[in-house]
Amino acid sequence: MDNRVATLDATSDASRPSALAAALRHARYVLGENPVTAAAFALFGAFLIAAVAGPWLAPFDPLATDAARALQPPSSTHWFGTDQLGRDIFSRVLVATSLDFGMAFAAVALSFGLGCGLGALAGYYGGWTDRLVSRLSDTIMAFPLFVLAMAIVAALGNSVANIIYATAIINLPFYIRVARAEVNVRRNAGYVEAARLAGNGELRVLACHIFPNILPPVMVQISLNMGWAILNAAGLSFIGLGVRPPQPEWGIMVAEGGSYMISGEWWVSFFPGAVLMLAVFCFNLLGDGLRDLIDPRRRT
Amino acid sequence: MTASSTLLAVEGVRKLFPLGRGGVLDRLRGRRVPLLHAVDGVDFRIGAGESVGLVGESGCGKSTLVRLITRTLDPTEGAIRFDGEDLARIPARQFASAPQRPGIQMVFQDPTDSLNPRHTSRDAIAEPLRRLAGLSGRALAERVEEAAAQVQLPEALLGRYPHQLSGGQKARVGIARAIALRPRLLVLDEPTAALDVSVQAVILHLLADLKTRLGMSYLFVSHDLDVVRLLCDRVLVMYLGRIVEEGPAGELFALPRHPYTRALLSAIPGQAGAGAQRIRLEGDPVSPVDPDPKRCRFLGRCPEGEAACASASPVLLECGPGHRAACLRLPPPGGAG
Ligand SMILES: Nc1ncnc2c1ncn2[C@@H]1O[C@H](COP(=O)(O)OP(=O)(O)O)[C@@H](O)[C@H]1O
Ligand SMILES: [Mg+2]
Numbered sequence: 054m055d056n057r058v059a060t061l062d063a064t065s066d067a068s069r070p071s072a073l074a075a076a077l078r079h080a081r082y083v084l085g086e087n088p089v090t091a092a093a094f095a096l097f098g099a100f101l102i103a104a105v106a107g108p109w110l111a112p113f114d115p116l117a118t119d120a121a122r123a124l125q126p127p128s129s130t131h132w133f134g135t136d137q138l139g140r141d142i143f144s145r146v147l148v149a150t151s152l153d154f155g156m157a158f159a160a161v162a163l164s165f166g167l168g169c170g171l172g173a174l175a176g177y178y179g180g181w182t183d184r185l186v187s188r189l190s191d192t193i194m195a196f197p198l199f200v201l202a203m204a205i206v207a208a209l210g211n212s213v214a215n216i217i218y219a220t221a222i223i224n225l226p227f228y229i230r231v232a233r234a235e236v237n238v239r240r241n242a243g244y245v246e247a248a249r250l251a252g253n254g255e256l257r258v259l260a261c262h263i264f265p266n267i268l269p270p271v272m273v274q275i276s277l278n279m280g281w282a283i284l285n286a287a288g289l290s291f292i293g294l295g296v297r298p299p300q301p302e303w304g305i306m307v308a309e310g311g312s313y314m315i316s317g318e319w320w321v322s323f324f325p326g327a328v329l330m331l332a333v334f335c336f337n338l339l340g341d342g343l344r345d346l347i348d349p350r351r352r353t
Numbered sequence: 354m355t356a357s358s359t360l361l362a363v364e365g366v367r368k369l370f371p372l373g374r375g376g377v378l379d380r381l382r383g384r385r386v387p388l389l390h391a392v393d394g395v396d397f398r399i400g401a402g403e404s405v406g407l408v409g410e411s412g413c414g415k416s417t418l419v420r421l422i423t424r425t426l427d428p429t430e431g432a433i434r435f436d437g438e439d440l441a442r443i444p445a446r447q448f449a450s451a452p453q454r455p456g457i458q459m460v461f462q463d464p465t466d467s468l469n470p471r472h473t474s475r476d477a478i479a480e481p482l483r484r485l486a487g488l489s490g491r492a493l494a495e496r497v498e499e500a501a502a503q504v505q506l507p508e509a510l511l512g513r514y515p516h517q518l519s520g521g522q523k524a525r526v527g528i529a530r531a532i533a534l535r536p537r538l539l540v541l542d543e544p545t546a547a548l549d550v551s552v553q554a555v556i557l558h559l560l561a562d563l564k565t566r567l568g569m570s571y572l573f574v575s576h577d578l579d580v581v582r583l584l585c586d587r588v589l590v591m592y593l594g595r596i597v598e599e600g601p602a603g604e605l606f607a608l609p610r611h612p613y614t615r616a617l618l619s620a621i622p623g624q625a626g627a628g629a630q631r632i633r634l635e636g637d638p639v640s641p642v643d644p645d646p647k648r649c650r651f652l653g654r655c656p657e658g659e660a661a662c663a664s665a666s667p668v669l670l671e672c673g674p675g676h677r678a679a680c681l682r683l684p685p686p687g688g689a690g
Pocket of ligand 1: 413417
C-alpha cells in the first residue's frame, strides 16, 4: 500500500521531468507491456556487444589454424565446433558480427539519408522533382535487386566498401517510397500550414515539422530493412564478392561449410547461418518495438 | 466606407486550379486544361478593428480565399493590399520571411489536425514567437504564458501533447498560437465547426472577448449564420467563387437582397421576423469548372431566376448604405429604393 502511494507521488512529482527521464520511463513502459519487443531489444543489445567487443570476448584467435583440430564437432571447448582448418567457429562467428553489422549499418545509414531526403523532397514539392525521383526509384526497382547488387560490385570493384554501396543503392527505393508517401499525406496538414504562418520557410517546414512526424513509420522500415541488408551483404560474400577468405564473415563461413554439410560436419555452416537468421529475425521484431517507442501518441 | 482605416483590401482576386496537367499532345493541339474557378473575382475590404463574416455553403471557395489572404497560396490574379502594400506580389513560398507575416495569423478549422502531434502546447504557442518575434528564454516563456492566459488555457496544460488534450483545449492552443504575435488581422476558418456543440459556445465567447480586448480585425468564415450575426460587423455572402451580397450584419439579416442570402437565412431554425417560410434550393450548384461567364451562376437553383439571367452575369451593385448585392432583378441604383 505504502509502496503504491509512493509510486503515485513519484509520478505526480515527475509531471515536469527532464526529457530524458520521460523518455526512459516511456521506454520501460513499452518494454514492460511487450515482452517480445523486450526480447528483441535484449538480443539486439547482445549483438551490439558482440560487434563492439567481439575480438576481446572471443575465446580463440579467429584466424589461428590448427590442422590437428580440424572439423571437430561442438564441445565444451569449441562451442560451435571447428572448421576444416581447425579454427574455432564460435570465435569466428563472434568476431564476424562487427563486419556484418558494420556493413549493414553503413548501407542502411546511406540509403536512409539519401532515400529519405529524396523521397521527402519528392513528396513535398511534387511536380518535376517528384517525377525525377520516382523515375530513379523505378529504374532501380526494374532490376532483380540481388543481381543488380552483384553487377554493381562487379563494376565498382571487389571490396567491402563496394558491397556497402551496392546494398545501399538497392535499398534506396524502399526509403524513397516510404518517405515520399508519408510526406505526401502530411504536406497539406493543418499543422504544416500553421508552421508556414509561424514564419518557417519551405525547407524548414519539411525538415523540422514534417520529417519528425514521418520518423515512426520510417523507423519501422529501417529495422525491417536492416535484416535484409545484413542478408544481402552476407549473400554477396557468400557468392565470393567483397570479403576475402581468411576474414571471418557469416556469408563466407556458410559458403565454406557448404561442402561439409553432405559429409556430416553440419556445424561448419549451421552456426554462422543460424546467427545470421537470428540477426534478421531480431531486426524484424525490433521494427514494431521502435515504432511504439518513438510514437508520442503511445506516450502516457 | 471607412476607406481611411482600411486594413485589408482584396481587389479582383481569382484563383483558378488547373484540373490535371494537360499532356504534351493536348498542349500541341492547343487544347486548354479545364480550370476550376475556386475564387473568381472577389473584392472586399476589412477596416482596422472591424470583424467581417464570410458565409457560404461548403465548396464555394471560402477556404481557398482564406489561403490566398493568409498568403499560403498564390492568387491567379488580383491584389491583396495589407496596409496599402500589395502582398500578392510576394510569392507564397517566400512570404514566411516577409515583414507582414506576423500581421496576418490564422485559427484553423480542425484543432487536432492543426497541432503538430510531436509538439507540446508550449512548443506550438512558442513557435511563431520564436521565429517571427525573435524571442527566446525568459521573454519567450512569459509571452507564451501570457497568450495561454488570454485564452484561459491552464498553465499545467502547456507541457501536454495534443493527444493529451480535449477538443476545447486544443482549440484554445490554436487560438493562443494565432494571437501570440498580436496580429492585426486574424483569419478564422470555421474555428468551431469541428467542436462539440457545448464547447462551441464557450470558444465563441472567448473569440468575441479577445476581439474587443486586443482590437484585432477578424475575417470570420462560417457556415453558421447565427455565429456570424453574434460576432461580425459586416457579412460577405459567397456563392461559387463570388461574393453575391455584402452589407452591415444587422441590415443584411433584416433585409437580405440576394435570393441566395434569403434562402440561407430562411434555413436558420427559429428565424424570427420575415415570417417567410423556408426557401428550398432545388438541384445542385452548377459546376465550378469553366463556368459560363455570361450567365448567373445561381440560375438553376434560384427561385426567382428569369430568362435574362441566362445571358448576363450580375455584378455587385449598391442597394443601400454599404450594402451591395449581385442580382439582375434588383432595381437599378438611384432608382426608388
Ligand atoms: N488544391 C486544389 N486543387 C484543385 N481544386 C481545389 C483545391 N483546393 C480547393 N479546390 C476546389 O475549390 C473549391 C473550393 O474549395 P474550398 O475553398 O475548400 O471551399 P470551402 O472552404 O468553401 O468549402 C472546391 O470545389 C474544391 O474542390
Ligand atoms: Mg473550408
